[in-house]
Amino acid sequence: MSDGELYYRKHVFCCTNERPAGHPRGCCKAKGAEKLRNYMKARAKELGLADVRINASGCLDRCELGPTMVIYPEGVWYSYASTADVDEILQRHLIEGGRVERLMLTPEQKELRPEQRPAAAAE
Amino acid sequence: MSDGELYYRKHVFCCTNERPAGHPRGCCKAKGAEKLRNYMKARAKELGLADVRINASGCLDRCELGPTMVIYPEGVWYSYASTADVDEILQRHLIEGGRVERLMLTPEQKELRPEQRPAAAAE
Numbered sequence: 085m086s087d088g089e090l091y092y093r094k095h096v097f098c099c100t101n102e103r104p105a106g107h108p109r110g111c112c113k114a115k116g117a118e119k120l121r122n123y124m125k126a127r128a129k130e131l132g133l134a135d136v137r138i139n140a141s142g143c144l145d146r147c148e149l150g151p152t153m154v155i156y157p158e159g160v161w162y163s164y165a166s167t168a169d170v171d172e173i174l175q176r177h178l179i180e181g182g183r184v185e186r187l188m189l190t191p192e193q194k195e196l197r198p199e200q201r202p203a204a205a206a207e
Numbered sequence: 208m209s210d211g212e213l214y215y216r217k218h219v220f221c222c223t224n225e226r227p228a229g230h231p232r233g234c235c236k237a238k239g240a241e242k243l244r245n246y247m248k249a250r251a252k253e254l255g256l257a258d259v260r261i262n263a264s265g266c267l268d269r270c271e272l273g274p275t276m277v278i279y280p281e282g283v284w285y286s287y288a289s290t291a292d293v294d295e296i297l298q299r300h301l302i303e304g305g306r307v308e309r310l311m312l313t314p315e316q317k318e319l320r321p322e323q324r325p326a327a328a329a330e
Contacts, residue, residue: 085308090282097220097264140265141220156279159213185208 090157093135094178098124098153101143111143112150115165115202120151124170128178136178149189149196161189165202213280216258217301221247221276224266234266235273238288238325243274247293251301259301272312272319284312288325 098121102113118140125138146152149163155177162173164187176182186199221244225236241263248261269275269284277284278300285296287310299305309322 085306085311085313087281087283087306089314091269091277091284091312091314092282095277095279095282097262137268139220139267142263144262145260146214154214154218156218157282158210159215159218159280160210161214183208183210188208189214190208191212191214 092137094133094137095156096124096136096138096153096178097141097144097156098138099142099144099146099150100140101147103147109147110150111147112152115151117151120164120167120170121153123167124174127170127174131174131179133174133178146189149193152189162187163189163196163200165200215260217256217260218279219247219259219261219276219301220264220267220279221261222265222267222269222273223263224270226270232270233273234270235275238274240274243287243290243293244276246290247297250293250297254297254302256297256301269312272316275312285310286312286319286323288323 098117099112100118100121101111103111121138121140128136128138144152144154152161152163154161160183162184164170164173169187172184176184221240222235223241223244224234226232226234244261244263251259251261267275267277272286275284275286283306285307287293287296292310295307299307
């Protein structure tokens with residue numbers, strides 16, 4: 085049996101893990117992940133992206149970079165902080181097949197780059 | 208920026224979604240998904256699979272085939288019903304790079320094949 089075709093053309097996993105308040109690593113949920121994932125799921129539906137699934141997931145273990153999501157099969161990671169970030173990922177990555185380079189996480193990345201910090205996005 | 212290397216060599220998502228009792232589609236949690244996912248995570252650690260992550264996820268929307276998991280980047284889906292099934296997936300797929308064909312789900316599959324039903328496994 086070959087692996088066959090993908091069941092979802094793009095499968096998005098948004099970490100919505102919650103840690104106890106004051107945990108040194110923080111958590112995606114405390115940074116708004118659940119609300120943003122719900123927004124992304126609803127927008128994907130409104131946009132008619134039927135072959136895309138926007139899942140919530142448990143801890144993706146990159147808490148310091150959160151909220152984080154990973155998109156498969158390509159394995160591209162993003163940090164996102166606002167509905168505007170989500171809109172950009174939906175349009176550029178999921179619809180157009182491009183990348184939102186500003187928000188992408190590299191494998192070796194341990195902290196957010198200046199342009200990825202929520203404060204920068206709010207300016 | 209290229210997509211770069213994968214952050215996890217293999218990223219497993221086990222649906223642990225719970226629906227209200229009596230829901231016509233059923234749910235993975237009622238079929239033991241949470242316990243099996245916890246077992247898989249613990250066994251992966253014991254086996255020293257450091258570049259593999261065993262995540263819980265929200266509803267993967269293949270409830271009738273559950274408990275389900277999907278392994279990326281290859282996008283291979285499995286139905287699994289026991290710790291023996293989990294052990295087989297760990298060994299054959301995650302360690303050896305093969306496939307457990309008996310448990311694999313095809314994209315068009317809507318119900319379990321006879322050999323995938325928990326009763327068959329218990330015989």
